[in-house]
Amino acid sequence: MTTNSCDYEVVVIGSGFGGGILACRTSKAWPGKVLVLERGKRYPMGSFPRTPHDMARNFWNLPDEDRARPKHVSEDELHGMFDIRNFRGMNAVVCAGYGGGSLIYANVFMRPPEAVFAEGWPKSITRSGLDPYYQIAKAVLGARPIPQNEDPRRRVVRADLFREVARKEGRDSQLCDINVFFGNDFDKPTPIGVQEKNRYGALQTSCVYCGECDVGCNTHSKNTVDLNYLFVAEHRYGARILTEHLAERIVPLNAAGQDDAGADGGNGYRVHYRDLNGKRETSASARRVVVSAGTLGSNELLLRCREVFKTLPGLNDNLGKRFSGNGDFLSFVVEGKQPADPNYGPVITQRTDFNLFSDFDRPRAFLLEDASYPAFAAWMVEGLRPSVSHFAAIGKAIKDGLRRLFSGASMDRIGFAMGDVLGGDMSYSSSVLLCMGLDNAGGVAGLNAAGYLEIDWPRKENMPLYDAILDAGERFRDQVGAKAFVPMPNWWWPFRQNITVHPLGGCRLADSPAEGVTSAKPEEMGQVFGYKGLYVADGSIVPTALGANPIATISALSERVAEGMTGVKPGADL
């Protein structure tokens, strides 16, 4: 077989931000010749689980994989959205599904400041150089702040509260750009609940302010990747999409078209994958492979190819290094004197700056964002190991309540679940504080004895950041006259676990193989050093923490990878 007889021009593994963008751009360049493999399910409008029974099974687990997960999700075969991992010093939550993390993200689209790119990034990548790509991704993803007009239903009390606290603290608070559909006309929002097709042809509903963004938006009001980039890839350019198909192994081909671990990719690759329903193993060949399985998935797949299957032995020693949790830190301020109304409106609306955008102070640079309760109901309780906390009573109440939610006890609408936990008015006046900042990206990803992903996180080295976040939380408590400030229960001794929803790094972009895993040269952006035609495009190529929410940067870099691959300048018209 010659390279011309490959089954596809491109196989894309994963369908999150990186995978969605690469699927769209490469299928435009090679219509009908792109295959997308996604391990999770599709979620058409109205299909996100809400019943207690279905919520209890809304996790990802394949029992034949030996990895550390919360005990009660580690036995059954589950193909749900929440993929929760327990690593050393760090837990992580990512999503499985067609659209990847966009299905459960909080919609924030934010560019980090120039200063972030000044350290740890390849010289060839700057914020200003990436700006055109940010701009295109922003336009496609429809990022904008929540509309402000006289309609009282558009008022989000929580945003007002956080902005008032910021003002009292002398901090800058701004409404975030969020990828939420309020209609196609940014100046004149479509009335709440009214449906129309977006500019790419997918039907969406003008946001109904239900606050359930992090458990999947049943009205398709979130601008998830399956409603723009992937929608166009499939419906306009004929990309073949296989969901519930898990990519397991990538093998380079020799000139005779045979699997050959000694080959350099010049003749293409064979991707071996598994149909998770039929349990059938099969494969496809392609001239190029894009690994977009998310930071955890891409590091694991490549590490397994190097160390377990030995099919990509030339992957360099930087693989898995420079892992970052993006400084994520979750905490709660319980029972303030003013209303917070945390069950209403898109999950995140504003960000308060602590030395990231102004008065840059790298070890203590972070943002404080507001959140609604389903945001953590979905991932917190299942992600945390049982804990002994200094606020044991509150911790236990939160844990028991959320466990009930996920195991099928009383619940009418998920938005009120925390009311169940904290009790009527207490919930109304309590706030979730989501912080993220510039950790030192000093984590190391490797494989455990069974050959699955393990991560070591150097918590102690990042204490200046976490201490600054804890201080800010205590001051927030004082500003709103609240009874308690409670960091996530796992934070306290003896567990000292952090949790990230923004894992980054491990396949970092670099100017040379001595510094990273993927090339930052414009014409070969994202290509793995040592392997022709093997690319990575997702959070794993981001070289440092960003401080800001990462999808804007993941998307801009992915647009850049696609341009290098196809030679075509991107535009927002797709």
Ligand SMILES: Cc1cc2nc3c(=O)[nH]c(=O)nc-3n(C[C@H](O)[C@H](O)[C@H](O)COP(=O)(O)OP(=O)(O)OC[C@H]3O[C@@H](n4cnc5c(N)ncnc54)[C@H](O)[C@@H]3O)c2cc1C
């Ligand atoms: C609750 C929550 C809220 C968030 N809110 C925000 C926010 O507001 N703003 C923001 O910027 N970021 C947010 N994030 C983070 C954001 O979702 C991720 O950074 C982003 O999705 C990462 O994109 P990606 O392309 O790297 O990979 P992902 O989006 O993780 O996509 C990877 C895909 O690959 C699939 N996959 C993995 N392994 C395989 C395999 N072997 N075979 C086939 N398929 C595979 C996965 O199922 C997944 O669909 C949030 C995350 C969470 C969990």
Ligand code: SF4
């Ligand atoms: S608030 Fe509700 S309707 Fe609006 S984007 Fe979030 S989940 Fe969808």
